[in-house]
Amino acid sequence: MKIGIVAPARAITQEIAARAAAVTAVAYPAVDLVFHPQCFMSDGGHFAGSDAVRAAAFLEFANDPSFGALWFARGGYGSNRILDTVIPQLGAAAANKTWLGYSDMGFLLGALYARRIGRPVHGPMVGDVMRNGGDGVVARSLGWIVDRDRRGLEASAGKQPVAAFNLSILVALIGSPYLPDLTDHVLMIEEVSEPMYAVDRMLFTLSHATQLKGIAGVRLGRIGDIQPNDPPWGERAEDMIVRWCADMKVPYLGPADIGHDAANKVVPFGLI
Amino acid sequence: MKIGIVAPARAITQEIAARAAAVTAVAYPAVDLVFHPQCFMSDGGHFAGSDAVRAAAFLEFANDPSFGALWFARGGYGSNRILDTVIPQLGAAAANKTWLGYSDMGFLLGALYARRIGRPVHGPMVGDVMRNGGDGVVARSLGWIVDRDRRGLEASAGKQPVAAFNLSILVALIGSPYLPDLTDHVLMIEEVSEPMYAVDRMLFTLSHATQLKGIAGVRLGRIGDIQPNDPPWGERAEDMIVRWCADMKVPYLGPADIGHDAANKVVPFGLI
Numbered sequence: 370m371k372i373g374i375v376a377p378a379r380a381i382t383q384e385i386a387a388r389a390a391a392v393t394a395v396a397y398p399a400v401d402l403v404f405h406p407q408c409f410m411s412d413g414g415h416f417a418g419s420d421a422v423r424a425a426a427f428l429e430f431a432n433d434p435s436f437g438a439l440w441f442a443r444g445g446y447g448s449n450r451i452l453d454t455v456i457p458q459l460g461a462a463a464a465n466k467t468w469l470g471y472s473d474m475g476f477l478l479g480a481l482y483a484r485r486i487g488r489p490v491h492g493p494m495v496g497d498v499m500r501n502g503g504d505g506v507v508a509r510s511l512g513w514i515v516d517r518d519r520r521g522l523e524a525s526a527g528k529q530p531v532a533a534f535n536l537s538i539l540v541a542l543i544g545s546p547y548l549p550d551l552t553d554h555v556l557m558i559e560e561v562s563e564p565m566y567a568v569d570r571m572l573f574t575l576s577h578a579t580q581l582k583g584i585a586g587v588r589l590g591r592i593g594d595i596q597p598n599d600p601p602w603g604e605r606a607e608d609m610i611v612r613w614c615a616d617m618k619v620p621y622l623g624p625a626d627i628g629h630d631a632a633n634k635v636v637p638f639g640l641i
Numbered sequence: 642m643k644i645g646i647v648a649p650a651r652a653i654t655q656e657i658a659a660r661a662a663a664v665t666a667v668a669y670p671a672v673d674l675v676f677h678p679q680c681f682m683s684d685g686g687h688f689a690g691s692d693a694v695r696a697a698a699f700l701e702f703a704n705d706p707s708f709g710a711l712w713f714a715r716g717g718y719g720s721n722r723i724l725d726t727v728i729p730q731l732g733a734a735a736a737n738k739t740w741l742g743y744s745d746m747g748f749l750l751g752a753l754y755a756r757r758i759g760r761p762v763h764g765p766m767v768g769d770v771m772r773n774g775g776d777g778v779v780a781r782s783l784g785w786i787v788d789r790d791r792r793g794l795e796a797s798a799g800k801q802p803v804a805a806f807n808l809s810i811l812v813a814l815i816g817s818p819y820l821p822d823l824t825d826h827v828l829m830i831e832e833v834s835e836p837m838y839a840v841d842r843m844l845f846t847l848s849h850a851t852q853l854k855g856i857a858g859v860r861l862g863r864i865g866d867i868q869p870n871d872p873p874w875g876e877r878a879e880d881m882i883v884r885w886c887a888d889m890k891v892p893y894l895g896p897a898d899i900g901h902d903a904a905n906k907v908v909p910f911g912l913i
Contacts, residue, residue, distance in 0.1 A: 446841070540812075541845060541846045544852055544853075545851065546849070546851065570718060571813070577819065578816040579817065600687050602687055603686030
C-alpha cells in the first residue's frame with residue numbers, strides 16, 4: 370500500500386522521515402511511505418510552507434487515487450488555515466482514504482468527518498517515531514491503516530460511534546460548520562501543555578455547546594505537561610470532567626487511552 | 642449613588658479596596674462604594690470563594706434595588722462557572738443596573754447582553770486602580786456609571802451598536818446560548834498573555850462562527866504581554882486580523898482603544 374505523508378501544520382526533519390522509513394521497511398515491507406517534499410519546507414516561521422503550499426500538498430496527495438491513506442507528519446498549529454481551501458476541492462479519490470493523525474490535525478479530521486469523506490482516525494503521527502517506544506507507534510499506526518489490526522485500538526472504540534479530539538482543537542471548531550455532528554457518539558478528549566484554568570474554561574465551552582447536546586458521553590484521555598496555575602488550581606482533572614458532564618447532562622464514561630505520548634491509541638471515528 | 646462590588650472570579654485585597662474607596666471619596670464624594678465581603682474570600686485556590694459563594698454574592702447585589710450599578714472587582718478566571726446559577730435568578734432590580742468590567746467578566750457581560758438585562762459595559766475594574774494611572778481608571782469608570790460622562794468612552798463607541806470582549810472569553814462563549822446576538826454590531830476584541838499562534842487560532846474560531854455571521858465589522862484592541870512562540874511567529878497582529886476579517890467577509894475597521902492596561906476605555910454594549 371502507498372501511504373502519503375504531508376504536513377498541514379509544522380514541518381518534520383529528514384531525520385524523522387528516515388527513522389519512520391527504516392522502522393516501516395522492517396515491520397511493513399509492503400508499505401511504500403511517500404513523503405511529500407512539503408513536509409520539510411518552511412515559511413520562515415511557524416509553518417511547513419505557506420498556507421497555499423500546505424494546501425496544495427494536501428490536495429495533491431488527497432486526490433491521488435494511488436494512495437490508500439494519508440498519515441500526517443506532525444501537529445503544531447496551522448491545519449485550520451487550509452480548511453476553506455482544501456475541503457471544497459476534495460474529489461472521489463479522497464473518499465476512499467484513511468486519514469491518521471491527532472492534535473492540530475483534529476481540524477482536518479473533524480472537517481472530513483463532518484462531510485463523511487473517507488475514514489478519519491485519531492492516532493499517532495510520523496513525528497511520534499522519535500518518542501521512546503517509537504517502534505510501537507509505527508506498528509499501531511500502520512497496523513490499523515494496512516491490516517485493520519485491532520490490537521492498537523483504544524479499548525472502548527468500536528462498541529458505539531466514537532470521535533476523539535485534542536480539547537483545544539475541539540473547542541476551536543465549536544460554532545463552525547467544520548464541527549461534525551456527533552449525536553450518539555462517545556467523545557474522547559485529551560490535552561497537553563495548558564494550565565488547568567484553561568482546561569476548565571474549555572470544558573465549559575464543551576459542556577455548553579448547543580451543537581454537542583446529543584453526544585452519548587465523554588471519556589477523558591491524558592492531560593499532559595500541565596502548565597503552572599497562579600494561584601494554584603485546587604481540583605483534579607477527573608473531578609472537573611465529572612462536574613462539567615453533570616452540567617451537560619451526559620455521562621462521564623471513564624478514562625480514554627489517548628494523549629500526546631507514545632501510548633496514544635488508535636480511535637477510528639464513527640463505527641468500525 | 643450606591644455601587645456594589647463583587648468578585649465573580651478572583652479576589653481582591655483590602656488594600657485594593659481601600660485605594661479605590663479613597664480615590665472615589667475625593668473624585669465622587671456622592672458615590673457609596675459597597676464591597677461585598679465575598680470580594681476578599683478564598684476557596685483555598687484560584688477563586689474568591691466557592692462557585693456557590695460567588696453566585697450568591699452576585700445575586701444578592703444584582704437583585705438589590707438600592708444599587709444603581711455593579712462594578713466588578715477584577716478578572717482572573719471563573720465567572721463562567723456561575724452563569725447557569727445566576728442568570729435565571731435575576732429579577733426586576735437587575736434590569737435597571739449598569740454592569741462594568743472586562744476580561745473574564747465578559748462571560749457575565751455577554752450573558753446579560755444576550756438577555757438584554759441592564760446595561761453591560763466593557764471597561765476598567767476596581768483592581769485597575771493599582772495600575773499607574775489608577776485615578777484615571779476610577780474617573781473613567783465612575784464618570785460613565787454616575788454621570789454618563791462621554792470623555793472616557795472608546796472613540797468609536799456610540800455611532801452604531803458595539804460590543805467588546807477579551808478574545809479568549811468571546812471564543813469560549815461561541816456555540817453557547819450565552820453568546821449574545823451581535824448582528825449589525827461592531828465587535829471590539831483585545832487579548833493578553835497568549836502566544837500568537839493561539840491568538841490566530843482564536844481568530845479562526847471567531848471568523849468561522851455561524852453565530853457571528855451578521856456582525857458589522859471588527860476593531861482590534863491591544864494584544865498585550867505576548868507569550869513566546871516556538872518557532873517564532875512571523876505575522877503582525879494587524880495583518881492577522883485583516884486576513885481573518887477577509888475570510889469572514891466583514892470589514893476590519895481599525896484599532897480599538899481597549900486592553901489590559903490603564904488606558905482601557907469604556908465601551909457600553911449596544912447603542913448609547
